[in-house]
Amino acid sequence: MSGTDKTKAGIELTGPIVVLVEPQLGENIGMCARAMGNFGLTRLRIVNPRDGWPNMAAQRAAAGADHILNSVELFDTVEAAVADCSLLFATTARAHDQAKPVVGPEEAAQQIVQETAAQGTTAILFGRERWGLMNEEVALANRIITFPVNPGFASLNLAQAVLLMGYEWFKLATSNALPFDMPERSERASNHQMQAFFDNLVSELDKVEFLRPPEKREVMLVNLRNIFTRMEPSKQDMHTLHGVVMSIAEGRKGPAKGGVLDGSDATRLRALLAEHSEARSPSESGTVRGLARLLRRNPTDAERILWQALTTDRRFAAQFKRQTPVGRHIPDFVSFTRRVAIEIVHPGENETVSRDRAARREWLAQRDYRVVDLSSEQIEKDVEAVLVEIASAIQGASASGA
Template identity: 50%
Template sequence: MPGIDITRLAQEKGSPVIILVEPQMAENIGTTARAMANFGMARLRLVAPRDGWPNGRAYPAASGANKILDEVELFATLDDAIADLTLAYAATARMHGQVKPVVGPREAVTAMRPRIAGGETVGVIFGRERNGLLAEEVALADAILTYPVNPDFSSLNLAQAVLVLGYEWFTQAHDAALPFAMMERSKPAAKAQFAAFYAMLERELDRVDFFRPAEKRDSMVVNLRNIIQRMNPSRQDLATLHGAISGIAEGARGPARSGSLDKDGAETLRSMLERAATDKSGATAPVRGIARLLRRNPTEAERLLWEAMMKDRRFAGRGFRRAVPIGPHVVDIVSFDLRLVIDFEPLTQSEAAAASRAEKRQWLAERGYQVVILPAREVEADLAAALDRLAEIVPRGEG
């Protein structure tokens, strides 16, 4: 990078000398220089490079580590290149039949650090790309440096081998820490914020009849709270979750307040109704699909009454469910335990719709269901009166 001395760390704390014996490609010399610069090493020596030196093809591969290439030391023989070293390692994947200490990169760096700090010159010898170091070249070293790699594929690219050593050197010699860490989270959420979130979440789940069967509601609430608690959300995390769930809930309720679906939903519902109308055999797949759509898109009267019933102890434990298929029909609210159906009379409806609704009520009555008709207008105008009326009817359905 312009204006930055990439060899500064090596000058301040020293570094091992990297020696490449008869490197065959200038590009590999360049990538080796790049690997050295990555990890604070600066001294590169070349022994009889095949294509001579300097070589312009090395510089693009160095990706800016030009200073290391500019200061390369060139030697005719390996003996000359290691003449001033007090400790030399031969990097090789083979033992070469020689009795020498064998170390990995971590152990090698641990040994060379104090000696480099004491002013000694320590080097690591790397061989040719094609066949590595010769036995007589390994014999010149004090120890063998090798890497724990896949025994079925132990060949490393020259720059890769230098990179592994460089990583170990940098982490030890410079007490290197990661260059950045996870951004600091916002402050932990207070219990009051948790309580507000749980209240909103449970309210919205009640709205869509999530807690079923009703007798398991308490245990389901506990499980949900424990899931959130284990996440250990921060103040911002909880605020984001709160906003996201509220946004979904508001979006779902938006069209339902007018008792209508959006264009696509209305077309889907109309298609399913037409298909279901021709099938009198029972709760067909289309009818179940209609029930799901109606459950997710209640009219304003349905929403108001259902929410109120779920909070009213007079209706607790009576098994009420919303938008449920019974045979070829979908009923607004039903208690199978009480054989009781609540059917809303829409604010407006066509003659055909009125006839279809009357047919449904007759069909239900013939099968032993008590059908309570609640005009939507009355529910919206006086919800308490509608609840009281239902409460008077419900006991008569018991037994």
């Protein structure tokens, strides 16, 4: 039922009657009903269904097209099923050597719409799964419908044939209207806005000497402008593109460095956080909260390397969190399930950072966390060896817990 919006009312149109002649499988009847429902066909007549009626297999295969199955009309003969029809089509993949018009599904749909507009009753015969319609049944029809298919493999299953005819008829009856379109989220950008963006882009490109050699500058500018004018961007598009250009211009490092600070700046940020966080938790100080968030966005080089290793190694995947509060403390990495915390020691740390780490280590140890101290130089030199050390610590913590 994917794609079905039950909050929307169906389109009610007078379409052709679908007549299934001696269908053999209930599942095929149900799938035909589903195909009919897709394209607004509601009238289904069945001639001598092999497995009787009602049929639970048909109900299951109909995928919600119960309104069609509940109003099925049963007949003993094809003649009785089409007695009230003024225009009857017979679908077949075989030539029956009968002197009557042969049309494709699109032309048949046009004739059905015309006949319905003239207050006539139209119907389409669909034959048995194994051998289709017999000559005498085709003889009852005014027209033959055949589909433009591969002559070497022309047989369609019952539901496919019904769906193709339903599609052609519904497309014509609804003037090919689509059920939805995408709303315009923002009006088209003005020339003034486009020019302002382009001037800003060119200014930034000049700063990095992109528009060179000088003799090609004008051609390059024309090509660049054409890229954006072909897009026909909206005002929101222009805002987004402007933001992209300015973010690049301001020198943000992106995931390669983890944030807007390089590794040495991030190390200094840790010292600042340690100074502000003494005896205070992140929830108690706005300054500490802000610094903690900034630190999370700006890992040191060693922290970034270790985090990537922890998230890609199967031994630790999804176990560790980075810069996450544990009570009033924020270790570099922590596994709540394994009761292991990891601290990265950077060269040249001042006394405040060392005192802050010692207090954190003591607090975590009192709560049965095993704290692993790793030097940033060790991580950057041989992260694989570091992972082995962490795995050993996890095993030790598990053994202590046992």
